């Protein structure tokens with residue numbers, strides 16, 4: 022019997038598996054895919070993640086495809102553009118997730134890939150996981166890191182499925198081009214763009230320029246997502262017209278994917294089980310950024326699971342500490358981002374951009390929260406205060 026079974030080897034699962042194996046535990050890391058594998062994503066995250074997970078530093082040449090330094094935010098009517106200087110690290114998920122996976126394996130985790138976990142049963146003394154290859158693996162505890170459609174969350178009763186209003190449906194493409202083309206189009210600052218509510222649909226579009234690819238994508242909140250392919254086509258046409266995408270851009274690699282954007286689920290532990298990353302909804306509702314949260318949650322889950330195994334208490338109450346750790350670290354930030362998401366998808370968004378265009382501090386606050394999409398917090402109180410200041414200043418012509 023393994024000490025821990027981790028299901029899903031994305032950023033959340035591989036990080037958890039690495040820290041667990043580092044503490045000397047017997048860890049089985051399961052994924053339905055063979056690695057390296059791609060994951061439809063923008064691949065942008067806060068630069069601070071590389072400092073925080075310092076084992077990534079010596080390996081940056083294997084995954085880092087640029088640091089974008091200036092964020093450009095477009096209003097829904099596309100008449101107002103706000104800019105802010107905030108660094109964002111850019112990677113291809115094919116490379117980044119492979120590095121995280123390799124780190125877990127070299128720390129001692131045993132991989133079990135190319136097989137899907139299909140059933141989880143929690144017993145008094147163990148957890149059993151049935152796999153599609155016919156095997157059943159057993160462990161003392163399980164970590165569910167199997168993404169937005171989490172089977173583990175469903176099986177243990179923590180989340181049956183996300184309602185369509187709680188997910189954002191995305192279309193994304195990594196468009197190949199030359200480095201020269203990227204520098205000509207987005208400057209040496211690798212200006213990255215966010216488009217609020219493109220086509221008047223609640224959601225966001227983005228452009229993340231990397232060394233040799235332009236990552237473009239569009240996300241629309243699930244209940245409105247039926248027109249996504251059409252709106253994505255309109256988005257591409259608009260970008261070409263604005264010279265933000267080459268006329269002959271190869272979009273054959275476009276893919277669809279979901280991201281949970283209604284904030285985390287309330288309860289992320291039950292007896293002998295913890296959920297991390299997208300399976301727990303630990304994603305910024307404002308930007309759909311979740312790589313950094315998944316990694317931080319994976320590290321907290323590993324810490325709590327290791328402690329629980331050592332003490333022999335593996336019930337939900339003993340695992341509650343995990344809940345407190347991630348809540349304290351970034352749970353409050355996600356709640357604020359949820360408020361910001363409501364504001365940014367409201368009918369007043371153009372007006373807010375207008376106000377923001379008159380105040381540098383507002384632009385800074387908004388850019389920070391977008392570029393820090395994985396570690397970010399939005400200072401809602403400052404934002405409200407500055408909005409009031411601008412309104413008063415304009416009213417009294419100060």
Ligand SMILES: Cc1cc2nc3c(=O)[nH]c(=O)nc-3n(C[C@H](O)[C@H](O)[C@H](O)COP(=O)(O)OP(=O)(O)OC[C@H]3O[C@@H](n4cnc5c(N)ncnc54)[C@H](O)[C@@H]3O)c2cc1C
Pocket residue numbers: 028029030031032033034051052053054060061062063064065066136137138139166167168169171172191192193238278279280297298299300304309310311312313315394395
């Ligand atoms: C289009 C799009 C763009 C995004 N852009 C960004 C961005 O720019 N920055 C950012 O920070 N976040 C972004 N996100 C969010 C980010 O991708 C996720 O938050 C992040 O991948 C979460 O990591 P995770 O480990 O929880 O899950 P995942 O990365 O989804 O990994 C889950 C793993 O579980 C495996 N799996 C699933 N089911 C099973 C099963 N039954 N058995 C075995 N294995 C299984 C999968 O193969 C996968 O490897 C984006 C999401 C989307 C959809």
